[in-house]
Amino acid sequence: xxxxxxxxxxxxxxxxxxxxxxxxxxxxxxxxxxxxxxxxxxxxxxxxxxxxxxxxxxxxxxxxxxxxxxxxxxxxxxxxxxxxxxxxxxxxxxxxxxxxxxxxxxxxxxxxxxxxxxxxxxxxxxxxxxxxxxxxxxxxxxxxxxxxxxxxxxxxxxxxxxxxxxxxxxxxxxxxxxxxxxxxxxxxxxxxxxxxxxxxxxxxxxxxxxxxxxxxxxxxxxxxxxxxxxxxxxxxxxxxx
Amino acid sequence: xxxxxxxxxxxxxxxxxxxxxxxxxxxxxxxxxxxxxxxxxxxxxxxxxxxxxxxxxxxxxxxxxxxxxxxxxxxxxxxxxxxxxxxxxxxxxxxxxxxxxxxxxxxxxxxxxxxxxxxxxxxxxxxxxxxxxxxxxxxxxxxxxxxxxxxxxxxxxxxxxxxxxxxxxxxxxxxxxxxxxxxxxxxxxxxxxxxxxxxxxxxxxxxxxxxxxxxxxxxxxxxxxxxxxxxxxxxxxxxxxxxxxxxxxxxxxxxxxxxxxxxxxxxxxxxxxxxxxxxxxxxxxxxxxxxxxxxxxx
Numbered sequence: 001x002x003x004x005x006x007x008x009x010x011x012x013x014x015x016x017x018x019x020x021x022x023x024x025x026x027x028x029x030x031x032x033x034x035x036x037x038x039x040x041x042x043x044x045x046x047x048x049x050x051x052x053x054x055x056x057x058x059x060x061x062x063x064x065x066x067x068x069x070x071x072x073x074x075x076x077x078x079x080x081x082x083x084x085x086x087x088x089x090x091x092x093x094x095x096x097x098x099x100x101x102x103x104x105x106x107x108x109x110x111x112x113x114x115x116x117x118x119x120x121x122x123x124x125x126x127x128x129x130x131x132x133x134x135x136x137x138x139x140x141x142x143x144x145x146x147x148x149x150x151x152x153x154x155x156x157x158x159x160x161x162x163x164x165x166x167x168x169x170x171x172x173x174x175x176x177x178x179x180x181x182x183x184x185x186x187x188x189x190x191x192x193x194x195x196x197x198x199x200x201x202x203x204x205x206x207x208x209x210x211x212x213x214x215x216x217x218x219x220x221x222x223x224x225x226x227x228x229x230x231x232x233x234x235x236x237x238x239x240x241x
Numbered sequence: 242x243x244x245x246x247x248x249x250x251x252x253x254x255x256x257x258x259x260x261x262x263x264x265x266x267x268x269x270x271x272x273x274x275x276x277x278x279x280x281x282x283x284x285x286x287x288x289x290x291x292x293x294x295x296x297x298x299x300x301x302x303x304x305x306x307x308x309x310x311x312x313x314x315x316x317x318x319x320x321x322x323x324x325x326x327x328x329x330x331x332x333x334x335x336x337x338x339x340x341x342x343x344x345x346x347x348x349x350x351x352x353x354x355x356x357x358x359x360x361x362x363x364x365x366x367x368x369x370x371x372x373x374x375x376x377x378x379x380x381x382x383x384x385x386x387x388x389x390x391x392x393x394x395x396x397x398x399x400x401x402x403x404x405x406x407x408x409x410x411x412x413x414x415x416x417x418x419x420x421x422x423x424x425x426x427x428x429x430x431x432x433x434x435x436x437x438x439x440x441x442x443x444x445x446x447x448x449x450x451x452x453x454x455x456x457x458x459x460x461x462x463x464x465x466x467x468x469x470x471x472x473x474x475x476x477x478x479x480x481x482x483x484x485x486x487x488x489x490x491x492x493x494x495x496x497x498x499x500x501x502x503x504x505x506x507x508x509x510x511x512x513x514x515x516x517x518x519x520x521x522x523x524x525x526x527x528x529x530x531x532x533x534x535x536x537x538x539x
Contacts, residue, residue, distance in 0.1 A: 056420060080423030092418035094411050105411050108404065109423040157423070 005068065006031050007161050007192060008053060008084060013062035015048055022048045023059070024216045030161055035183075035193040037203040037224070039233075040213035046196045047089065049213070050163050053194070054086055055079050081109045083160035090170050091150035095139025099130060099149055102138050106156030115158065123152040126185070144175045151182060155191075162186065164195045168202065180206060204228045243375040248497040249490055254382030256489020257389035261444035262466035263473065263481035264392060265437040271413045271476045272433035274333060278340040279320065280441060281463035282347035287313045287442025288362065288449040288459055289355050296363050309442040317438030318431055325434075326427070344460070351457045364450035381451030388443055389482060396478040405432060413476070465492070465512075468519035474532025483530060488515045 006029040015023040023045050030036060040046050051057040052064060055076040063070045066082060085106075094102050103123065107116045124131040127148040133141060138149055147167075154162055167183060168176045180202055187193050187206075197203035204210055204224045212220035212233060220227060227233055262284055269277045290312045294305035320343065328336045366381035400406040411419040412429045420426055448462055449455040469488045473480025496511040503510075522530065 054421060056417070075425065076420050077423040077425055080421075086421050088418060088421055092415055092421075094414045094418065096414055097407075097410060101407060101410075104404075105407060105419075105422050105424075108408060153422075 004031050006065075007067060008194075009063075009065040010049075010052070011063040011065060013052060013059045013064065015045075015052055015057055015059045017048075022216050023052065025062070026213075026216070026218055027221075028211060028218075030192055030194050032160065033187075033190050033192050034209070035187045035195070035207045037195040037197055037200075037207040037210045038213060039197060039200045039203065039210060039227075041198075043215075044213040045216040046213060047165060048216075050086060050165050050194075050196060053079075053163060054084060077109060080157060083158065084163065085154045085157040085159035085161070086163040086165065087150050087154045087167065089165040091146050093138040093146055093149055093153070096137060098135050099138050099141070100134040102149055102153050103130075103156050106153035107158075110156075110158065116156070119156055119158060123155055127152060143171055144178065147171065147175070147179055148182070151186065155186065159191055161192045161194060164193060166196060166198060168197065168199050176202070200233070201228075244497065245494075247376050248493045250376060250378060250382070252490030252493035253486055254379070254385050254489070255493060256469070256486035257382075257385040257482075258444060258447050258462075258485075259466040259469040259488055260389045260482040260485030261385075261392060261440055261447060262463045263470035263485055264396065264478055265440045265444065266466070266470045267473075267476060267478055267481045268396075268433050268440070269437045272409050273325075273430055274413075275325070275336050275340065276475070277437065278337065279343035279347060280340075280437065281460035281466075282344045282351070283313055283316060283438055283441040284445040284448065284463045285351055285457060285460035286316060286347060286445070287438075288445030288455055289351055290442065291446050292355070292360055292362050292449070292455055296361070302363065302365050306442075306446055309446060310439045313438035313442035313445075314435040315438070317434035317436075317441075321431055321434040326430075348457055348460060351460075355457070357457060359454035359456050362446070362449045362455050364446070366451050368452050379451055381447070384450075385447040388447060389485070392440060392443060393478055393482045400478070405429075409433065465515045468515040472519050472522050472529055474529030477529070477531035480529060480531030488518060491515070491518050 010028040290309035369380040469484035473484030
């Protein structure tokens with residue numbers, strides 16, 4: 001990794017909601033094309049990390065760095081334009097809009113019409129089922145189909161980094177594996193994945209590296225293999241006594 | 242029969258004006274969840290802008306109308322930027338109270354500048370009429386109906402096919418998810434206020450032209466558009482137009498027949514019918530004719 005520059009970085013990030021200190025001196029780096037995961041229990045600051053990366057939360061101190069530029073004051077749209085995209089928790093599709101409109105919104109900031117068309121075709125070949133449902137309202141799809149649309153919508157932004165907030169949350173157990181296979185497939189196209197997950201086992205088996213967040217502080221920062229072998233982590237996250 | 246058709250036409254003409262006012266309510270509500278009670282005073286302001294540009298500055302009427310439309314769009318943007326943006330994240334109730342306060346403030350500003358007296362807008366339609374069979378149609382009424390359809394058609398195309406329109410619908414459904422797609426919620430809200438201002442100016446001009454005189458109270462007439470909007474469903478442009486027609490037609494039919502056939506209801510009963518119809522329809526369909534259920538939870 002050392003020969004490449006990170007796309008997205010946190011340098012000593014602190015965030016607050018009112019008087020509550022959420023993230024404490026957090027350092028992260030996401031490199032091109034890698035798959036990394038952020039683990040942590042409830043209220044550990046995982047969602048705040050994602051929102052801060054995307055510019056929906058402004059840090060109280062520290063720097064968010066995108067391609068070497070400090071972007072603390074830049075709006076979400078600036079970051080989306082430069083290839084940072086999120087698949088939000090529970091997908092958050094625009095349920096009353098058609099599937100096609102959801103996909104179009106993914107490409108909202110893009111001006112390269114040809115590229116958008118090409119990416120639409122790419123998504124249709126990736127998810128043939130989505131293509132059959134284009135004019136249907138997104139809210140009427142099954143959970144698995146909605147997950148495909150959510151991923152398709154994110155891919156329409158032509159991202160370099162895909163932020164995934166709890167991708168297996170709310171999915172039927174049978175769909176969790178399919179879902180991780182999808183993530184793997186997207187990753188193989190060269191898109192960096194930053195995944196926030198409760199399902200530590202599954203996430204670590206796919207990822208290159210990972211961090212563990214505890215009450216807003218990074219307590220572990222290691223390769224996925226090392227984390228999987230870490231007795232401390234096995235005890236607290238992988239359910240071993 | 243001819244009386245009836247004549248009254249129905251008058252009702253459609255009145256309803257078209259209500260519809261234009263209601264469309265302004267709808268576009269802001271769709272984007273922000275706020276009911277802008279100041280819409281009525283922006284309607285009046287639009288009529289006075291046109292009056293000022295045409296009668297005081299001597300500009301051609303069409304140009305004066307365009308100035309009024311642009312002027313009200315700017316007023317909408319200013320109101321949003323100076324007052325409502327500061328209220329983002331605050332209780333919707335407080336925001337709505339601000340718009341009610343604004344209604345009276347703008348009314349007072351209008352009286353300060355242009356006075357209380359009735360003015361003549363000087364529109365080219367005046368009291369001209371055309372005859373269709375036995376019915377007499379006022380030219381200004383035909384214009385009002387035509388403009389209402391034109392505006393709702395433009396709304397439909399805009400929301401359905403333009404990328405800004407799509408972004409506005411996305412923001413109305415899920416603001417945060419829209420933001421995550423890179424949509425600037427601020428720009429969407431500003432656009433909604435600008436559109437509402439423009440439509441208000443068109444509504445104001447049609448309300449104050451023809452045989453009607455221009456008075457500051459033109460904004461109060463716009464209040465009758467409120468039941469039209471509720472009736473149609475707070476977030477549906479088509480519903481706003483249909484609601485406008487229903488309210489307008491019942492109102493003129495009441496005015497035409499009630500004094501002779503149900504005089505015991507008292508004088509001016511037609512001013513109550515919009516609200517009576519609204520209550521009745523809401524009892525049957527609590528979300529209005531075309532409203533979506535989510536609207537209620539805002």
